[in-house]
Amino acid sequence: AVNLKGRSFLTLMDFTPGEIRYMLDLGHDLKSKRRAGICDPTLKGKHIVLLFEKTSTRTRCSFEVAATQEGAHVTYLDSGSSQMGKKESLEDSAKVLGRFFDGIEYRGFDQKVVEDLAKYSGVPVWNGLTDLDHPTQILADMMTIEEHCAKPLNKVKVVFPGDVRNNMCYAWMIGAAKMGMHFVGLGPEELAREMDHQLTKKIFEVARENGGLIEITDDMGCLKDADVIYGDIWASMGEEDLIPKRSELLSPYRVTEETLKATGNKDVLYMHCLPSFHDFETKLAKEWKDKGVDIREVTDEVFRGRHSVVFDEAENRMHSIKAVLVATLA
Numbered sequence: 001a002v003n004l005k006g007r008s009f010l011t012l013m014d015f016t017p018g019e020i021r022y023m024l025d026l027g028h029d030l031k032s033k034r035r036a037g038i039c040d041p042t043l044k045g046k047h048i049v050l051l052f053e054k055t056s057t058r059t060r061c062s063f064e065v066a067a068t069q070e071g072a073h074v075t076y077l078d079s080g081s082s083q084m085g086k087k088e089s090l091e092d093s094a095k096v097l098g099r100f101f102d103g104i105e106y107r108g109f110d111q112k113v114v115e116d117l118a119k120y121s122g123v124p125v126w127n128g129l130t131d132l133d134h135p136t137q138i139l140a141d142m143m144t145i146e147e148h149c150a151k152p153l154n155k156v157k158v159v160f161p162g163d164v165r166n167n168m169c170y171a172w173m174i175g176a177a178k179m180g181m182h183f184v185g186l187g188p189e190e191l192a193r194e195m196d197h198q199l200t201k202k203i204f205e206v207a208r209e210n211g212g213l214i215e216i217t218d219d220m221g222c223l224k225d226a227d228v229i230y231g232d233i234w235a236s237m238g239e240e241d242l243i244p245k246r247s248e249l250l251s252p253y254r255v256t257e258e259t260l261k262a263t264g265n266k267d268v269l270y271m272h273c274l275p276s277f278h279d280f281e282t283k284l285a286k287e288w289k290d291k292g293v294d295i296r297e298v299t300d301e302v303f304r305g306r307h308s309v310v311f312d313e314a315e316n317r318m319h320s321i322k323a324v325l326v327a328t329l330a
């Protein structure tokens with residue numbers, strides 16, 4: 001039997017396929033219980049802290065709502081409102097937080113920060129996004145695929161057109177390798193060259209062990225037979241100065257109706273971690289448009305079209321994060 005109590009959730013690389021399966025099943029189960037109005041607060045009396053050095057809507061709210069529904073209490077600290085990393089070392093802050101809290105969520109830049117928080121705090125640490133990974137997102141994505149696609153995960157092909165060297169692409173490569181899936185990062189060679197080769201090599205090995213296939217290519221032919229086209233913004237949080245360059249480099253990879261047609265799959269799913277630039281309604285997209293830069297990674301037509309499951313996916317962030325909390329704390 002799988003037992004994850006006391007474990008940190010820093011990257012799916014640390015988990016076996018069986019353990020990932022367990023968290024997905026728990027997520028589906030907690031979702032149906034919530035829908036049925038069944039409430040069994042398994043985290044009563046627990047306290048968790050959420051540390052955010054980057055902004056968030058889904059991840060923060062998922063942790064807050066999931067923890068509260070399970071009876072836990074949540075404290076939120078953003079980078080401006082604690083001593084951590086400025087007047088106090090990460091090590092000392094982690095040791096203090098570990099005395100107060102039963103678990104720590106962290107969103108920020110360096111993957112080493114989540115590792116150090118886990119090392120020094122002595123309590124479970126959950127990765128809410130770093131520059132290298134976004135593992136809670138992948139659990140929500142896999143749950144969503146299982147809800148909408150009749151095939152088992154190890155028969156599913158996901159194509160990710162865009163910034164192949166970003167956290168979402170790595171997170172997907174790791175998750176897909178573990179679950180024996182076919183994942184293709186589709187993007188220009190210029191970005192592929194910037195990938196972390198050591199990590200990529202390790203991911204390829206893990207994929208081989210689990211019967212998965214991970215590819216990075218600039219060949220649009222890879223769209224054929226995709227079950228899922230997965231989107232993300234072209235310049236991640238902290239990379240805003242790269243927006244003009246990335247928009248130029250990635251414009252051939254914008255997801256349009258043509259992209260979906262190229263899969264030859266009439267039931268192809270469109271997914272996106274969100275937030276997304278699919279029109280010029282958001283302030284940032286509008287500001288760049290006025291400067292002649294089109295930052296849309298997907299058209300509004302696709303984003304709002306019949307293939308899109310992006311809001312089911314967003315809802316599943318909450319259920320899957322609840323699964324991680326319950327599995328590691330209850």
Ligand code: CP
Nearest residue numbers: 056057058059273274
């Ligand atoms: N997908 C995701 O992590 O969204 P937020 O940045 O809003 O948390």
Ligand code: NVA
Nearest residue numbers: 166168236237273274
């Ligand atoms: N790659 C994006 C993901 C947001 C959920 C970013 O890091 O900004």
